[in-house]
Amino acid sequence: MKSLIKIVLILGLFIGVYSCQQDDSSTIAPPRPYNEVYEEDILKIEEFLDTHYVTIDGDFNTVFTKIPDGGSQVPVSDMPELEFKEVNLHDITYKVYYLKLREGTGESPTRVDSTLVAYKGNTIFKGTVDGNTVYNQSVFEENVNPIWFNLDGVIRGWAEIIPQFKIGTYSSNTDGTISFQDFGVGVIFIPSGLAYFSASRPGIIPYSNLVFNFKLYNLKRMDHDRDGILSMYEYGDPLDVERFKKDPIDTDGDGRPNYLDVDDDGDGFLTKVEIKKPLPLLPGQGITLNYPFDPIVDNPSTPLVDETEPKGIPSASGDGTTPTRLRRHLDKTSKPPFTTY
Ligand SMILES: [Ca+2]
Ligand SMILES: [Ca+2]
Ligand SMILES: [Ca+2]
Ligand SMILES: [Ca+2]
Numbered sequence: 001m002k003s004l005i006k007i008v009l010i011l012g013l014f015i016g017v018y019s020c021q022q023d024d025s026s027t028i029a030p031p032r033p034y035n036e037v038y039e040e041d042i043l044k045i046e047e048f049l050d051t052h053y054v055t056i057d058g059d060f061n062t063v064f065t066k067i068p069d070g071g072s073q074v075p076v077s078d079m080p081e082l083e084f085k086e087v088n089l090h091d092i093t094y095k096v097y098y099l100k101l102r103e104g105t106g107e108s109p110t111r112v113d114s115t116l117v118a119y120k121g122n123t124i125f126k127g128t129v130d131g132n133t134v135y136n137q138s139v140f141e142e143n144v145n146p147i148w149f150n151l152d153g154v155i156r157g158w159a160e161i162i163p164q165f166k167i168g169t170y171s172s173n174t175d176g177t178i179s180f181q182d183f184g185v186g187v188i189f190i191p192s193g194l195a196y197f198s199a200s201r202p203g204i205i206p207y208s209n210l211v212f213n214f215k216l217y218n219l220k221r222m223d224h225d226r227d228g229i230l231s232m233y234e235y236g237d238p239l240d241v242e243r244f245k246k247d248p249i250d251t252d253g254d255g256r257p258n259y260l261d262v263d264d265d266g267d268g269f270l271t272k273v274e275i276k277k278p279l280p281l282l283p284g285q286g287i288t289l290n291y292p293f294d295p296i297v298d299n300p301s302t303p304l305v306d307e308t309e310p311k312g313i314p315s316a317s318g319d320g321t322t323p324t325r326l327r328r329h330l331d332k333t334s335k336p337p338f339t340t341y
Contacts, residue, residue, distance in 0.1 A: 031198035032207070034090040041191040041209050042095060044126050048135050049077040049097065049189070060101055060185040061120070062213045064137065087160050088245070090193060096157055097189040104166030104184030109219040111151050111159050111244045112231035112259060116218035118146045122211040123204055137211070140203030146217045152224075152231075157190030158212065163244070165216045184216040225262050227271035229313075229329075234259035239323055251330050258330075267332040274329035274336045275313050 052064045053073035067073050076082060081101055087094040109115050121141040127134050151159045165184030172178055190210045198206045222231045235257070236243025248257035252266030264271050313327040314320035316334030328334040 034193050034197070035092055037197070037207055038090075038092050038094065038191055038193050041193065041207075044124070044135075045097060045189050045191065045209055046077070047126075047133075048124055049082070050075050052076055052135070054079075054099070054187075056101065060213075060215065062099075062101075062187055064211070066135065083164075085160055085164065087156065087194060089156065092193065094191055094194055096161055096191070096194065098161050098164065099187040100165070100184075101187065102183075102185040104168050104216060105182045106167040106169065107219065108166050109151060109163050109216075110232040110235070111163060112224065112235050113222055114148055114150045114220040115162055115216060116146045116148050116220075117162070117214050117216055118143055119212050119214040122213075123208040124211055125205070125208065138203065140201070146215075148220070150222065152222075155190065155195045155210075157188060157194035157210070160194070161186070161188045161190075162214070162216060167216055167218050170218065180215075180217045183218075186214060186216075188212045188214070225260050225271075227262050227264070227329075228275055229271065231259040234264070252332070265330050265332040267334075269336050271329040274334070275327075276336070 048064075051066055052075065053067055053071075054076055055063045055065065064076070065073075067075060076099070079099065081099045082097060083100055084095050084097045087096055119142070120139060122137045122139055124135050124137050127136060149158075151162060165186055167184065168180055168182030170178050170180045188211070190212070192207045192209055195208065195210045196204055196206075200206050204210070223229065224231045225234075227234075235248045236246055237249065240246075248259055250257045250261070251264050252261070254261070254266055258264045262270050262272070313329060315322075315325040316328045316331050319325045
């Protein structure tokens with residue numbers, strides 16, 4: 001009897017699983033191929049750029065309007081501020097157009113930094129009215145007040161284009177508020193494959209191309225794994241200007257890229273210990289001398305650095321200046337410079 005109940009239960013389970021799968025396949029369509037969608041997306045985006053002009057107010061807010069028949073307005077596609085970046089993903093070379101309305105004067109964020117931005121996001125979708133092609137625009141999200149975003153946690157199109165801009169300067173006002181000047185301002189036109197693709201989000205239907213007007217006010221360099229080395233230096237070879245186009249480096253091959261790995265060479269010693277140096281009179285009391293480092297020039301804020309000190313994180317043999325040296329936290333045969341910690 002017991003075994004009969006078991007069989008019935010197991011059978012019920014199988015039927016349950018089977019019917020779930022049936023339900024799933026009948027209600028959720030599989031995503032469309034990326035390349036097929038991109039071919040349509042890029043045509044829509046380029047047609048939009050060809051048929052619309054932009055008006056920009058004193059605060060760099062933008063409005064895109066269809067050029068009327070016979071209109072003399074300059075289409076976006078003819079504006080000298082229009083640039084594009086190619087992004088390789090999904091075996092496709094995506095073209096991401098952006099308007100560089102103002103580049104900014106300060107530093108640029110990398111793909112692993114945090115950014116303070118204000119923005120307005122629009123979807124553009126193509127339709128037909130009285131036999132004529134029209135593009136509707138619809139605001140799905142707006143943050144007039146600046147908000148912090150980690151660029152490694154946002155849609156890919158955003159993470160690729162924001163680093164093409166720079167922050168500006170800022171000053172504190174007597175009422176406690178902060179004023180920003182000369183910051184980067186732009187508009188990005190993102191194909192759906194570098195946005196939410198087949199997923200629907202509030203105000204965004206699947207396969208929507210997105211347009212963002214943004215202002216890049218400020219940035220914060222991130223140290224995701226808190227090992228004392230900024231993520232921008234751990235993402236790839238710091239000497240490689242193309243590093244953010246590649247996959248991040250994983251020195252010990254444990255599946256955690258260096259910028260998320262507290263023991264980068266997998267030798268059992270934490271990176272934050274390996275980049276420290278003991279004070280001569282206090283063995284075991286390491287201080288973080290060798291950070292922040294720059295691959296070429298040592299950071300002047302590093303304490304205790306003078307002409308006799310190594311610059312940046314040294315190799316196991318103490319070489320602190322050769323740009324291509326193997327730094328000791330990436331050399332699994334080297335030990336931290338002190339044994340007690
Ligand atoms: Ca780090
Ligand atoms: Ca690793
Ligand atoms: Ca690390
Ligand atoms: Ca280590």
